[in-house]
Amino acid sequence: MKPVCVLGNGQLGRMLRQAGEPLGIAVYPIGLDAEPQALPTAQSVITAEIERWPVTALTHELAGHNAFVNRDIFPLLADRLTQKQLLDRLGLATAPWQLLSDADEWAQVFTTLGELAIVKRRTGGYDGRGQWCLRADEIAMLPADCYGECIVEQGICFSGEMSLVGARGHDGHTVFYPLTHNLHQDGILRTSVVLPDVNAEHQQQAERMLSAIMNELNYVGVMAMECFVEPEGLLINELAPRVHNSGHWTQNGASISQFELHLRAILGLPLPMPVVSTPAVMVNLIGTDVNLDWLNQPLVHLHWYEKEVRAGRKVGHLNLADVSPAALSAALNALVPMLPAEYASSIAWAVEKLGCSCLLADLKRGSAPTKPANRISFCPNIPQIFL
Ligand code: ATP
Numbered sequence: 414m415k416p417v418c419v420l421g422n423g424q425l426g427r428m429l430r431q432a433g434e435p436l437g438i439a440v441y442p443i444g445l446d447a448e449p450q451a452l453p454t455a456q457s458v459i460t461a462e463i464e465r466w467p468v469t470a471l472t473h474e475l476a477g478h479n480a481f482v483n484r485d486i487f488p489l490l491a492d493r494l495t496q497k498q499l500l501d502r503l504g505l506a507t508a509p510w511q512l513l514s515d516a517d518e519w520a521q522v523f524t525t526l527g528e529l530a531i532v533k534r535r536t537g538g539y540d541g542r543g544q545w546c547l548r549a550d551e552i553a554m555l556p557a558d559c560y561g562e563c564i565v566e567q568g569i570c571f572s573g574e575m576s577l578v579g580a581r582g583h584d585g586h587t588v589f590y591p592l593t594h595n596l597h598q599d600g601i602l603r604t605s606v607v608l609p610d611v612n613a614e615h616q617q618q619a620e621r622m623l624s625a626i627m628n629e630l631n632y633v634g635v636m637a638m639e640c641f642v643e644p645e646g647l648l649i650n651e652l653a654p655r656v657h658n659s660g661h662w663t664q665n666g667a668s669i670s671q672f673e674l675h676l677r678a679i680l681g682l683p684l685p686m687p688v689v690s691t692p693a694v695m696v697n698l699i700g701t702d703v704n705l706d707w708l709n710q711p712l713v714h715l716h717w718y719e720k721e722v723r724a725g726r727k728v729g730h731l732n733l734a735d736v737s738p739a740a741l742s743a744a745l746n747a748l749v750p751m752l753p754a755e756y757a758s759s760i761a762w763a764v765e766k767l768g769c770s771c772l773l774a775d776l777k778r779g780s781a782p783t784k785p786a787n788r789i790s791f792c793p794n795i796p797q798i799f800l
């Protein structure tokens with residue numbers, strides 16, 4: 414089996430390496446400053462865990478490498494302008510948007526897009542950084558260097574966020590996981606929930622959209638598509654040409670993880686549809702020290718990235734999967750006192766999502782529906798955007 418070199422050596426590269434191990438695939442996550450001579454780049458397949466990179470000796474060598482899968486797609490998707498243009502060209506629903514070239518355009522922007530404008534840097538933003546949520550009386554808050562370097566989108570009052578993670582092989586064959594429900598707070602993903610009983614209409618719409626994108630680009634590997642849920646259906650928020658945080662639950666909740674799926678796709682190995690038969694939950698660990706007490710919960714899988722813990726930094730995640738939504742909810746509730754207070758609302762959101770699934774499972778078994786514990790009414794919408 415050919416080795417795989419991964420441009421970037423963060424947690425995604427680390428988890429690709431872990432996924433390769435049982436299959437005998439050597440995966441080398443590479444820091445951007447590494448010396449190319451020290452690496453088996455010549456005989457490897459090349460992939461990336463990041464979307465943009467500066468020019469270094471290594472990236473210069475890899476940029477011209479014939480086995481760099483999707484090499485020319487990264488720049489197209491890393492710029493929100495060209496990414497949005499692609500969605501428009503394909504006629505796929507996305508939050509209405511325009512390029513923000515000049516401060517003169519504001520009056521027209523609010524007339525066209527409505528009272529709430531979401532300004533996003535074209536490149537380099539992540540976890541809600543490089544974004545501003547502005548009303549007409551707040552435009553002075555926007556740094557002057559944003560004009561020409563940002564797009565502006567309509568603020569969408571969505572009822573929820575979902576993502577589709579899928580993969581496409583060299584032969585054009587595509588496979589998908591069930592849609593994942595995601596809760597973002599302050600622009601950063603806190604918690605994901607997947608329920609095997611998906612809304613078929615949403616799933617079909619999402620698969621149609623992501624297939625159209627991957628086919629148009631002749632893409633190979635795992636791609637993630639983040640969406641807003643609206644009454645009329647799904648609106649695409651953004652695309653990620655790589656394994657994605659909202660797919661981390663697949664490590665413990667699917668027969669093939671997104672990391673293994675990506676390796677299989679880029680290496681031309683078989684790409685069967687992953688089987689997902691139980692609900693699963695992923696809780697991101699953000700700026701929180703490891704707590705070994707978590708491991709007292711038998712359903713908890715800890716994935717710790719061995720990074721320095723800093724405020725706002727993703728340093729690990731917890732995955733939980735079980736056939737019983739009630740057991741999953743109980744395990745999540747037991748975690749609450751072992752985590753800082755800011756985790757409580759996102760865990761309550763996950764328990765609420767599982768509650769729906771509890772009711773469904775109860776109805777299928779023919780038993781009286783149990784009222785899920787800790788139900789809250791939660792609308793993950795605009796006020797939570799990072800300012
Ligand atoms: P990441 O890379 O971590 O996925 P990001 O920084 O690239 O995030 P987005 O995904 O564009 O940024 O936005 C982060 C979050 O901000 C979204 O998941 C959503 O909660 C909110 N958001 C973004 N755009 C809009 C919008 N047009 N209307 C309402 N909310 C939005």
Ligand code: MG
Binds near residue numbers: 639651
């Ligand atoms: Mg996003």
